[in-house]
Amino acid sequence: MAPQSSIQFIEAALWCKGPFELSYTDPDQKWDIRKDMLSLLQDFPNLRPSMDTYIHNDGTIANLLNAYGTIHVSNSSPQVPLTIWLHENYPYAAPIVFVGLPGVVPSPAIHRDHPFVDPSGLTATPYIQTWQFPRCNLKDLVHNVAKLFSLDHPFSCSPMSSPSTHPSDASKKEALDRLAGMLHYDTMALRSEADEEIEELLALQREMDRRVAIVTGIVQGLERERRELRDRAGRLAEEADVLINWLKVHDPKRAAATGDEGIDDVFxxxxxxxxxxxxxxxxxxCIEDTIYALDEAVAEGVVNVEAYVRQVRNLAREQFHHRAVVVNFETSQQL
Incomplete structure (x- = not known):
């Protein structure tokens, strides 16, 4: 039987009026809460009743009854501090269970991969998630939590241990609990593998992007070179046309074949x-024209400077000889 002091506290809290009045309004609801709380405290004497303000995730505030303390899970593991808040719609709404005491951060910290407890301490076992009144009650809930924590302690990083009973002796509820835990760890393992594969694929994508950038730069360089060669080929074609036209006009052999008079026949x-x-x-x-053509060739890079200097030197000597002959002729005519 629950301690008399706990019974008196629960009855006083449930039927209290004024600023400390709890958020339970239905008298039948209060009797269900009293019955379940007393049954819970009888099986788990380390738990004590209390009342406090609870703030829901949506910001609403309620004055709720709770039971807090420690529960024994196994002889080889430490006791687990637990706080059980009775929702304002209890027993039709499941209790809100936290690993830890009110205002106290669990120590050591809850391991992050626990299948039923998140890092804040909020507990969501299959029993809570499938809560249905009157099939479910507080006493069976805590027994279920203790059984789960004996297999997978919230302060230990080891996965669920092997059951001590034969599978045929396990109840349907225990089998579903173990299945949920194993599915959780399998999901975590698959998620870890998927994260590693994603990282590898991202690294491969970065490498491919780098190679695409290099190839794009090479293609753009080749495209620029192609345009430059096309422009240069166009200029050379124009110069070839000019040269062909010049040859048509000044080629002595063509003039003789067509019957045109050569320039030498005029004078x-x-x-x-x-x-x-x-x-x-x-x-x-002619030498003057040749030197001019060599200047253009050097400017366009067709003839290198060394060859240009050598050719110009030879042409200059020949031009000097021809000019000397002309000067001597003009001097003799003046005399």
């Missing part, structure tokens, strides 16, 4: 000296 020297002078004047102009 005739009176004697051998005059003919030699006209030849030197023509050679001088």
């Amino acid at each position: 005739e020297g009176a004697d051998e000296e005059s003919k030699s002078t006209l030849h030197c004047l023509a050679a001088d102009k």
Whole structure:
């Protein structure tokens, strides 16, 4: 039987009026709460009743009855501090169970991969998630929690241990609890593998992006080079057209084949000296044109500087010789 002091506290809290009045309004509800609380305290004497303000996740505030203390789970593991809040719609709404005492952070901390307890201490076992009145009650809930914690302690990182009973002797509820725990750990393992695979795929994607950037740079460089070569080919084609047109006009063989008079036939020297002078004047102009063409070739990079200097030097000597002949002819004519 529950201690007399606990019975008196529960009865006083349930039928209290004024600022400390609890959020339970239905008299039948209060009798159900009294019965379940007394049954719970009879099986778990380490739990004590209390009343306090509870703030729900949506911000609503309620004055609720709770039971707090420690429960024994096994001889080889420490006791688990527990706080059980009775929802304002209890027994039709499941209790709110926390690992830890009111205002006290559990120590050591709850391991993060526990299948039924989150890091804040909120407990969500299959019994709580499938709560249904009158099939479910506080006493059976805590017995179920103690059984689960004996298999998978909230302060231990080891997964659920093997059952001590034969599977045929286990109840349907125990089998479902163990199945839920094993599914949780299997899900965590698959999630870990998936995270590792995602990291590998992300690394591969980054490497592919880097290679795509390199290949894109190479393709853009080749495209620029292609445009430059196309422009250069166009310029060379234009120059070739100019050269072909010039050859059509000035080629002596073509002029003879077409019957046109050559430029040399327009002017005739009176004697051998005059003919030699006209030849030197023509050679001088040809050399001048050749030097100009070499300048253009150097500017475009077709002829290197060394070859340019060598050719210009030879042409300059030849041009000097032709100009000397012309100067001597003009001097003799003046005398």
